[in-house]
Amino acid sequence: xxxxxxxxxxxxxxxxxxxxxxxxxxxxxxxxxxxxxxxxxxxxxxxxxxxxxxxxxxxxxxxxxxxxxxxxxxxxxxxxxxxxxxxxxxxxxxxxxxxxxxxxxxxxxxxxxxxxxxxxxxxxxxxxxxxxxxxxxxxxxxxxxxxxxxxxxxxxxxxxxxxxxxxxxxxxxxxxxxxxxxxxxxxxxxxxxxxxxxxxxxxxxxxxxxxxxxxxxxxxxxxxxxxxxxxxxxxxxxx
Amino acid sequence: xxxxxxxxxxxxxxxxxxxxxxxxxxxxxxxxxxxxxxxxxxxxxxxxxxxxxxxxxxxxxxxxxxxxxxxxxxxxxxxxxxxxxxxxxxxxxxxxxxxxxxxxxxxxxxxxxxxxxxxxxxxxxxxxxxxxxxxxxxxxxxxxxxxxxxxxxxxxxxxxxxxxxxxxxxxxxxxxxxxxxxxxxxxxxxxxxxxxxxxxxxxxxxxxxxxxxxxxxxxxxxxxxxxxxxxxxxxxxxxxxxxxxxxxxxxxxxxxxxxxxxxxxxxxxxxxxxxxxxxxxxxxxxxxxxxxxxxxxxxxxxxxxxxxxxxxxxxxxxxxxxxxxxxxxxxxxxxxxx
Numbered sequence: 001x002x003x004x005x006x007x008x009x010x011x012x013x014x015x016x017x018x019x020x021x022x023x024x025x026x027x028x029x030x031x032x033x034x035x036x037x038x039x040x041x042x043x044x045x046x047x048x049x050x051x052x053x054x055x056x057x058x059x060x061x062x063x064x065x066x067x068x069x070x071x072x073x074x075x076x077x078x079x080x081x082x083x084x085x086x087x088x089x090x091x092x093x094x095x096x097x098x099x100x101x102x103x104x105x106x107x108x109x110x111x112x113x114x115x116x117x118x119x120x121x122x123x124x125x126x127x128x129x130x131x132x133x134x135x136x137x138x139x140x141x142x143x144x145x146x147x148x149x150x151x152x153x154x155x156x157x158x159x160x161x162x163x164x165x166x167x168x169x170x171x172x173x174x175x176x177x178x179x180x181x182x183x184x185x186x187x188x189x190x191x192x193x194x195x196x197x198x199x200x201x202x203x204x205x206x207x208x209x210x211x212x213x214x215x216x217x218x219x220x221x222x223x224x225x226x227x228x229x230x231x232x233x234x235x236x237x238x239x
Numbered sequence: 240x241x242x243x244x245x246x247x248x249x250x251x252x253x254x255x256x257x258x259x260x261x262x263x264x265x266x267x268x269x270x271x272x273x274x275x276x277x278x279x280x281x282x283x284x285x286x287x288x289x290x291x292x293x294x295x296x297x298x299x300x301x302x303x304x305x306x307x308x309x310x311x312x313x314x315x316x317x318x319x320x321x322x323x324x325x326x327x328x329x330x331x332x333x334x335x336x337x338x339x340x341x342x343x344x345x346x347x348x349x350x351x352x353x354x355x356x357x358x359x360x361x362x363x364x365x366x367x368x369x370x371x372x373x374x375x376x377x378x379x380x381x382x383x384x385x386x387x388x389x390x391x392x393x394x395x396x397x398x399x400x401x402x403x404x405x406x407x408x409x410x411x412x413x414x415x416x417x418x419x420x421x422x423x424x425x426x427x428x429x430x431x432x433x434x435x436x437x438x439x440x441x442x443x444x445x446x447x448x449x450x451x452x453x454x455x456x457x458x459x460x461x462x463x464x465x466x467x468x469x470x471x472x473x474x475x476x477x478x479x480x481x482x483x484x485x486x487x488x489x490x491x492x493x494x495x496x497x498x499x500x501x502x503x504x505x506x507x508x509x510x511x512x513x514x515x516x517x518x519x520x521x522x523x524x525x526x527x528x529x530x531x532x533x534x535x536x537x538x539x540x541x542x543x544x545x546x547x548x549x550x551x552x553x554x555x556x557x558x559x560x561x562x563x564x565x566x567x568x569x570x571x572x573x574x575x576x577x
Contacts, residue, residue, distance in 0.1 A: 028257075028258075031259070036241045043240075045319065121269065122577055125576075216255060233241060
């Protein structure tokens, strides 16, 4: 089976909007960001079930949003409590999937940030194709800015060649057994440092295939991102 | 839901518009294959009046498209159903004796309204015609075939009942599909095609006679004619049509000309001819086009004029297919994977 995993555990402290995590802010015609993101996944018939890892304080709120905006699809979606960090949220989703559907080498998970509502069907389809073939893939776009490395925050320690640099987006997709095994092998120290699932694959010598992302697959991290996103969208247009 | 719309903002330049689409009463369709029409190419290359371009752009191009239903809150279709998309949006209600493609208040997607170059098309069920036995790359040109169906159907409603011979002026894609549709409607009629390109006319294997437009036998006559040249060819085509039609012939005008075209009215009057302007199509024409396409022989004939280019996965690919289209003799079709 193929599972979507929408990561919505964040509380939005970088937005300066204290009362509401950014994935719940209204976008476009008024639907919350997370619903826009979810709707793209729901349109992908190859995805059997979608798990949403929400902050424990927001699980019931998320469930209420689903009942309001996607009532006909509620059977395909399950909201669970996220963990204390990104890794914890993914682990909780893996456990929930296995509790509901058992373990199988044919389970795959497409993890995606709730705050990337501009993800396209093409990117999701390409992730599914890649993960079925390679077991692990990451969505990236070529870096346009020069990347400057500084280990002490004072002086440059390196400027890598830009043509080898990419910016990571999501989805990141994995064979479920592979990801579960990697998490089980992590020490507490590793877990504190390794917040990116693809990096865990990399340091364990598991090849991670690249999927071409899109510059418009923005992550709404700051209030500025949110305002730019609002300005990008025209509401209500259709035929 | 946030939808991505790929708009032409000025000739040869595309940009992405994001729209939060309202899906109430709409079917969500993922475009799978598209075809380029001369009208799209004219917008793309900027070969329209600058005032028209200023008024109509930005706009998503493409009105020849088929796709797959992703979801349908209206319950008309199932996810996975294959559908041809109708770009003409007539006003609702009884249109009386008027065709939906000419009636006042009709909109046309890709002329003043966004065409089908979008990630997802949210569209009313009445604008979709389902099919099952037609490959996507052939179904992509359903709209184009429906235009020929409309012209032939309309001719049959207007013209006198002698339909032993037809002349089709133009050896391009439009001439080809008009000949193919005529052959379906009138299996025993004598169909003559007139053109300037022997290499193109060689493909018209199912017509009875093919002539170089400059060397038409003086005594050749047809009962009715279809003008499918367009552009600069319109004037000379109409000139020879008037010469080679029998009295009281009906002439369907289908080629688009951007400049005035002279007509020998003395001879038109003397022969009592009827000239009918004909463009676009409606739902019934789409249904008939799909019915024809589901016949193996017709489908094979149509396939012969389709060049399937590499899939479109980026804006650079959109520019590529428009360039390819200038080099292909007939129809350019491509998979849409944006």
